[in-house]
Amino acid sequence: MSEISLTVNGKRVSGAAEDRTLLVHFLRENLGLTGTHVGCDTSQCGACVIHVDGKAVKSCTMLAVQASGSSVVTIEGLADGADLHPMQAAFKEHHGLQCGFCTPGMIMAATDMIGRHPEGLDEATVRAELEGNICRCTGYHNIVKAILAASETMSSKGKVRQAA
């Protein structure tokens, strides 16, 4: 067993976990943050994507102890209070989800994608970047649409901020 302490969604948290405990299980079972999902055993599906120190990480590929001292953001911490993150809003507006199981990982991967592409996104880039996230419901059509729309919204907001 190891003592783990980290920042999750802006709050300092700590707990004890077996050394073999994966970060995703620590988040779900110790912290009750069940928005991060487990869809496979081989780090393929991306349902467990979170942000660790500002980078998208599959939380099933990381031991909880490895995250000690890190700052983690999960789907539960993405919205600004009652205001949805533009990516969350875009997924709703463009019907980018059906059963909702892959959605948290999709949204976390997509926000990271936008951050890594300050030049903006096009459809081919979004599709290539989604290689690590599997959805069985949507055929990706509306996920791609939502990410492109959110990218537009976020870059125009960014421009407004810069101008101000």
Add this chain to the structure above:
Amino acid sequence: MGIEGVGARVARKEDKRFITGAGRYVDDMVVPGMKHAAFVRSPHAHAQIRNIDVTKAQAMPGVIGVLTGKELKADGIGNLICGWMIHSKDGSPMKMGAWSPLAFDRVRYVGDAVVVVVAETKGQARDAAEAVDISYEELKAVVDAPKALERSAPQIHTEADGNLIFDWELGDSTATNAAIKAAAHITRMKIVNNRLVPNAMEPRAALGHYDKAEDHYTCWTTSQNPHLARLVMSAFYNVAPENKLRVIAPDVGGGFGSKIYIYPEEIICLWASKKTGVPVKWVADRTESFLTDAHGRDHVSTVEMAFDKDNRITGLKVDTIANLGAYMSLFSSCVPTYLYATLLSGQYDIPAIHANVRAVYTNTAPVDAYRGAGRPEATYLLERTMETAARELGVSPAELRRKNFITAFPHQTPVIMNYDAGDYAASLDAAMTAADYAGFAQRKADAANRGKLRGIGMSCYIEACGLAPSAAVGSLGAGVGLWESAEVRVNAAGTIEVLTGSHSHGQGHETTFAQLVNQRFGVSIDSVSIVHGDTDKVQMGMGTYGSRSGAVGMSAVAKALDKVEAKAKKIAAHLLEADEGDIVIENGALKVAGTDRQVPWFQMALAAYTAHNLPSGMEPGLKETSFYDPSNFTFPAGCYVCEVEIDPDTGVTEIVQFVAADDFGNIINPMIVEGQVHGGIAQGIGQALLEGTRYDASGQLLTASYMDYTMPRADDLPSFKVSTSNTPCPGNPLGIKGCGEAGAIGSPPAVINAITDAIGITDIAMPASPSTVWAAIRGTKH
């Protein structure tokens, strides 16, 4: 149509919780004192169990119980059953082998559950499961359906001689043989429909909780039909009487058919909870899902299609072997029979059809309904054959289809179905226009200049949805009726709850069902709550599969709304001292037509509950129930056109354009309907290009993870061009046909027709992976 009414593109109400991580799936449920289960599964495809030694496992840290099939039997838990009786053509009933939830004498596929371990943590349960010592005597296994019928094949169940479950036929053999004999042209093909693993992104899970004080069970389960799960677990598996068993299917992360069935694990979690005295949760890992979720398809067929000298189809003869796996899953028998052969007329006027279907056992995972269920197999067979026939006859594939279209309705096919409405030429025209079919030759020439092989293929599908009239399916062998129920409760302050037997696992019922209420009463969809998925809250219902929630489930809601409307108008008429026939409902008020006299909706509702001033003899309250049984199947149809470009050096196929033109009848929310089509097409393209389920000869599943089984990714697919041209369904009050499965039904033949067109070959196996395509290209060249 208001902004929230029928036909509006309303954003989904349920999305808020899913996009904020607040969805509640079975694995998210925590019950005080809850412990965890892990299963010991057979590593052999076929073996006799010689001994099970659990002593070491019982002594492992955290272990609460290690339970076997013998204890399960001793407690009277029943075998799993198939709920649809099929009779062979000799009149004998299908041969159903025994399927114990925990195998105790013999295992019949890799993944067969043998022992369950309950422990404090999931990790401890798995550690202890590895310490269970089972000695097996391996037996010869067979995984291929035609081989299972050979004399030398191992016998899998004593009940089914030669592994033959049934040998069934439909249609007129004599007339069909005569048509083939007299034909001017016959197209013959061997058609293989590849086995698929459904792969809902949420793995199956169950949480069983036995409350000793109340002698009551609760089961949270990943189910598309919780009431059916309760009925079957109670009536057939002796888990508990229905009144002592509550089944809850909360948020469910996709189903595609695979979560219709009642599997061993939910039965065992309930039983183990009573045995061990603790709530027991089990969640499949992905490999367990691959091994034990019911698979789909797996047909091997031969087909003969006869044409007269004018290229009209005169007869169709089909022989199919269907692989049902090691055990008969809940609805496995109806998939290759009444959901398959009944659709072999397609969109075409075919005077004589005969189909023979043999269902067989093999040492593989059970096979049951997967998105489309029988109809994709029928469509693939028919549309591959039509395409080949057009090439053989030297005519346009589109025009050969058009010439043979059914154009007058109702149309009785020779294989049971009576098509009620449709306009197949409209879908064909819409698809060809959207695809710029006329410009293909130029695009092919351009591609050739770039060194690419370009091909185009189409598929005109029909399916039978809205499953289905209870008396009709009963006469065909179904063990259940396929009606749906609804209850509409108008609360005293005017808000509304709709309780439905349909279950949403991605379909958006919380929005579309509310739109129906908005359309009728003008009440905002935020004031309408949809309740589903809990047998303690919702009266008996039949659940969601076969694209039935709109056509059947919403029709039940509409019937209940009729009753609510009638009573509401009576109350309003009384309050307004007007004639009931003069009351209209507009903008959230009940009005006397042509006057300014009105009573707001909420005031009428309040009057129903204060009961101070109701019409003489009227009962207080405003709540109505309906059970709706459809009068026919519904028949969605459409035309899909796929265009591909193949790199001959690598064999990689790129889908450069995919067009879908569907007829779904009336549509409640076009945005949600389009989403259903997109997802279905992706699964169909997955079947055609990517998804191959591979067992080796000894019965080991080689493709049991996402490292080995190719799921469609975003970069495998294009954006889709979808449209609808709708003929309302005359068979239900809402005119809905259903849209959940069409994409998966119509797309595989369109893709394969395009690939074979590009390469210039007759056939290619699905999935047409790069290596398969590369080899096929070399085959034609050498």
